[in-house]
Amino acid sequence: MKVSELYIYPIKSLRGIALSRSEIARLGFPFDRRFMLYKVHREDTGVRYEKMQVSEFTGMCLFYTDIEYPDEKDPSGKLFVTHHEPNNGPRETIEVPLIPETRRLDVLDVDLHHSPTQAYNMGVHYNKWFSKWFGFEVIFVFLGTNRRRALFPGLTDGQSNKSWMSSITSTILPFGWGKDEEEKLSFADCAPFLVVSKTSLRNVSARLPDGEEMDITKFRPNIILEGAEEEWEEDFWGEMSIGDANLKLLHNCGRCSSINVDYNTGKPGTGESGTMLKKLMKDRRVDPGAKWSPIFGRYAYLYPDNDGQVIEVGDEAIVTKRNAERTRFDWPGLST
Structure with missing residues (x-):
């Protein structure tokens, strides 16, 4: 696969900014959701x-x-x-x-x-x-x-986390980082990155009337990939390399009514596009830890010692580990 688009959202829930390239850090792309x-x-x-x-x-x-x-x-x-x-x-x-x-x-x-x-x-x-x-x-x-704090269980356990210490410099992430071994977050919901597939987006758009396409930015992705062979195969992605950076894809992302919003009017959508959440609930409630929410995309964390790598549109993306089963969303207070 290849990277199709990259996005940051400096202010949470406002419109994002498309990037051609970016340094990548443990906290996410610089200036994302600060x-x-x-x-x-x-x-x-x-x-x-x-x-x-x-x-x-x-x-x-x-x-x-x-x-x-x-x-x-x-x-x-x-x-x-x-x-x-x-x-x-x-x-x-x-x-x-x-x-x-x-x-x-x-x-x-x-x-x-x-x-x-x-x-x-x-x-x-x-x-x-x-x-x-x-x-x-x-x-x-x-x-x-x-x-x-990132609240997913298992993010700070044992020896693997020792190599997740940040070595990022002020030129990469001017906000500073500290020397804490716990995984930390900005104002991003549950992970520093959200990875989505354009192959699966086609499945979403097919649920709309002819001539209409789903706006992928409604899903608030950071990394959009094209070239996946099958729809929804990302549900089983466990690890991935993009250029020289390596990511752990740990959890699915459950969707909410934000995907129903009409971005032209700033109001709840009308017509078929305003019912996209309901459309996806018919067959995409596939995570028992988020059983009321349809799934689209995977939450990801940066792999050990990858701070400061650069990824850009056009980079090759390779799935290096596939899970035999879907992961279960288990953020305390949010999971079901």
């Missing part, structure tokens, strides 16, 4: 923060992102966020430092999928901009050097 939005609930008992994901806040798909990578002239880099009104309506862009200075930012506790961490409140200027578009109070947060 920012996130939370809805603010002010209650009698205090302030509560609700994580924002496109499945619940469908207008998030109307925000596009782009970046300028850090360099000697601009060591902070730039993140551009543009809100597109539907039907070719007005557009408005805000510029954010890709690597913000955090010393004067307020720190708050956040939780994502039962894996808590701390994040930095980016401040009134950015919060007001996002709140204006959503129509309620929003805070825009930056992960900084904080990390979430």
Whole structure:
């Protein structure tokens, strides 16, 4: 197989950025899911923060992102966020430092999928901009050097993990990493990478009326592969090499109503495309650990000592280990 497309999503659940190549690191592609939005609930008992994901806040798909990578002239880099009104309506862009200075930012506790961490409140200027578009109070947060624990059992056991120590330099991942042997995550859901197959996407698109195709970016992939011989064969992929990088594909990815969202309107989809989750539930509920969710794609972690390798579109991808049976999703609090 070959790499067809690569994506990062600097702000969780907003539109992603297509890449032609990227360094690869234990935490994921540099700058992937380092920012996130939370809805603010002010209650009698205090302030509560609700994580924002496109499945619940469908207008998030109307925000596009782009970046300028850090360099000697601009060591902070730039993140551009543009809100597109539907039907070719007005557009408005805000510029954010890709690597913000955090010393004067307020720190708050956040939780994502039962894996808590701390994040930095980016401040009134950015919060007001996002709140204006959503129509309620929003805070825009930056992960900084904080990390979430990966909660899949077995990720930190024994001798194999000793070689998973990060040797990445600041030029590859300017956020710093630390010397912790536990597998850690950014604001990515359950793994640093999501790998999907275009062969299986054809099966998904075939469920739509003639002339319609499923938008693969609705599945939020990092690595898209083409050339798989069979539909859904990725369910059994255990390990893979892409260029000089090696990945462990440990779990399936269960899908939610985010794949029903109409990316043109920012609202729940209508017609056949708005029922894609139900269509896939007919035959893709194949993981007993996520028995209510149809499966599309595999969560992946970087193999030992592969920090700093570069992968790019066109690279050969080889499955180096196949599992005899499907894996069982077992993230505490999420698995069934």
